[in-house]
Amino acid sequence: MAIVERIEAATPAERRRLRLSNPATLAPLGEVEVASPDDVRAAVLRARKAQPAWAELPFSERGRVLERAARLLAARQDEFVAAIVAETGKPAMEALATEVITACDALQFYAKRAGRILADRTVPVHLLKNKKLRIAYRPLGVVGIITPWNFPFILSLNPTIQALVAGNAVVLKPSEVTPHSGRLVEELLSSAGLPEGVFSLVIGDGETGGALLESGVDKISFTGSVATGRRVAETCGRLLIPCTLELGGKDPMIVCADANLDRAARGAVYGAFTNSGQVCTSTERVYVVEEVADSFTRKVVEETARLRQGASGEFDVGAIIAQSQMGIIEEHVRDAVERGARVLAGGRRNPSLPGLFFEPTVLADVSHEMKVMRDETFGPVLPIMRVRDEDEALALANASRYGLNANVWTRNKRKGTQIAKAIESGCVVVNDCMITYGVTESPFGGVKESGIGRVNGEIGLRGYCRVQSILIDRFGGRTEPLWYPYSARKLQWLGRALRVLWGTSLGRLLS
Ligand code: NAD
Numbered sequence: 001m002a003i004v005e006r007i008e009a010a011t012p013a014e015r016r017r018l019r020l021s022n023p024a025t026l027a028p029l030g031e032v033e034v035a036s037p038d039d040v041r042a043a044v045l046r047a048r049k050a051q052p053a054w055a056e057l058p059f060s061e062r063g064r065v066l067e068r069a070a071r072l073l074a075a076r077q078d079e080f081v082a083a084i085v086a087e088t089g090k091p092a093m094e095a096l097a098t099e100v101i102t103a104c105d106a107l108q109f110y111a112k113r114a115g116r117i118l119a120d121r122t123v124p125v126h127l128l129k130n131k132k133l134r135i136a137y138r139p140l141g142v143v144g145i146i147t148p149w150n151f152p153f154i155l156s157l158n159p160t161i162q163a164l165v166a167g168n169a170v171v172l173k174p175s176e177v178t179p180h181s182g183r184l185v186e187e188l189l190s191s192a193g194l195p196e197g198v199f200s201l202v203i204g205d206g207e208t209g210g211a212l213l214e215s216g217v218d219k220i221s222f223t224g225s226v227a228t229g230r231r232v233a234e235t236c237g238r239l240l241i242p243c244t245l246e247l248g249g250k251d252p253m254i255v256c257a258d259a260n261l262d263r264a265a266r267g268a269v270y271g272a273f274t275n276s277g278q279v280c281t282s283t284e285r286v287y288v289v290e291e292v293a294d295s296f297t298r299k300v301v302e303e304t305a306r307l308r309q310g311a312s313g314e315f316d317v318g319a320i321i322a323q324s325q326m327g328i329i330e331e332h333v334r335d336a337v338e339r340g341a342r343v344l345a346g347g348r349r350n351p352s353l354p355g356l357f358f359e360p361t362v363l364a365d366v367s368h369e370m371k372v373m374r375d376e377t378f379g380p381v382l383p384i385m386r387v388r389d390e391d392e393a394l395a396l397a398n399a400s401r402y403g404l405n406a407n408v409w410t411r412n413k414r415k416g417t418q419i420a421k422a423i424e425s426g427c428v429v430v431n432d433c434m435i436t437y438g439v440t441e442s443p444f445g446g447v448k449e450s451g452i453g454r455v456n457g458e459i460g461l462r463g464y465c466r467v468q469s470i471l472i473d474r475f476g477g478r479t480e481p482l483w484y485p486y487s488a489r490k491l492q493w494l495g496r497a498l499r500v501l502w503g504t505s506l507g508r509l510l511s
Contacts, residue, residue: 103153341383394419424448
């Protein structure tokens, strides 16, 4: 059974190929050719040529391409959902809600707002009143984008359109597990009228990704695992080009005694099992305070029992997308059980489905000795740990090398915010889970090993620009007080100015 099978080239003139199959039904999905390093360099050259004319266009015209793409996507939603489902085995509901709708929203959002967000800003200068400061956001040039397989459409489209609307050209390398979703991005943008060469798709695996890193691009936007992210950062460090790294997570959920337990239990089940747990912001560890632990756990198990897993018709939980992931999930559950965890639901591959399916699994009596509480599982596994109080929950939540997202459940929103601030993670949600990426205004990204930099919103969009500071002299004149010639009088005057500005309360008002 192969979801992605590597087929070597028979002659030096041929390209290597990948044979793909649907992870839920195992139906063949055809073969794709792997782009060679020469193909990648050619795509970057095309992008380099096309970028200046694209950057010259006003925001409104670049935005119009994005708006047309949103319209087209809304009209062709069924076709796009079907293609994403075929490649990933996720429920159509998830493909529509988290990939296509999020994409439409992002397209429209940046089309409408990029001009304002990236407009030149005039900033009052506090000290040198004879200067005017303008801050300009200029495009970087050509951005290389490398993406994973879990949300193959939105995670490829979203960084691409942000880079594009800022005036960059883009070369995208989607995951080798889900290249067809990369093709959807290409098809959508070209149907929306994006000029030739401004966007190129290069299909392939790590080798192609490695070639893109070395191809002379001006920035890398990488989404994927910590291990690959580290390699990307090392290469970008050597080449001295910026990168944003959106990496893995081990998101904690803290359930306080005053939580709405029905909502928290449903939120835990959704947070752990949506996309079969293959979400960087999946709920992967629950810390519930003792007083409500039994009641919360019972509700979670009841909700889990209602879930329907499948490949067709109406179902809630879909397939494991990448074959390699199945082994990791099985190993985490095996290790936990060996060390004393109790399986309250699931715990194994689904024997009644032919494709890659792991049953929604709830584990109790877990500890931080177990892999399932330390390493990213990226599968439908929900380990629940009871804790004495919120302080212990917080300490355990922070005892992780990851820090992407987290969620806190309490009826007291002020307390929820306080706990959120104490959690070491890039994003936190109070009384909901994992929605951060879907809130387009919200910067998204991790701390610790979960990544570097932020995507989305104003901060994310500005990340596709070089910030340029332009200082303009306001009044002219023959000379400046600090220019030559130096003299004892000037030195004395400067010392006096220093004493007034930073040594007196009048100075505090002036500086
Ligand atoms: P991965 O690191 O194996 O692959 C990601 C991409 O990198 C793929 O396109 C792959 O072909 C490419 N790649 C592999 N080796 C490379 C190399 N040496 N140089 C350049 N590119 C290379 O990750 P994956 O298994 O596809 O995705 C799952 C991981 O992604 C999980 O850890 C998940 O948490 C993470 N993820 C993070 C976010 C986020 O926003 N933080 C979102 C989704 C997924």
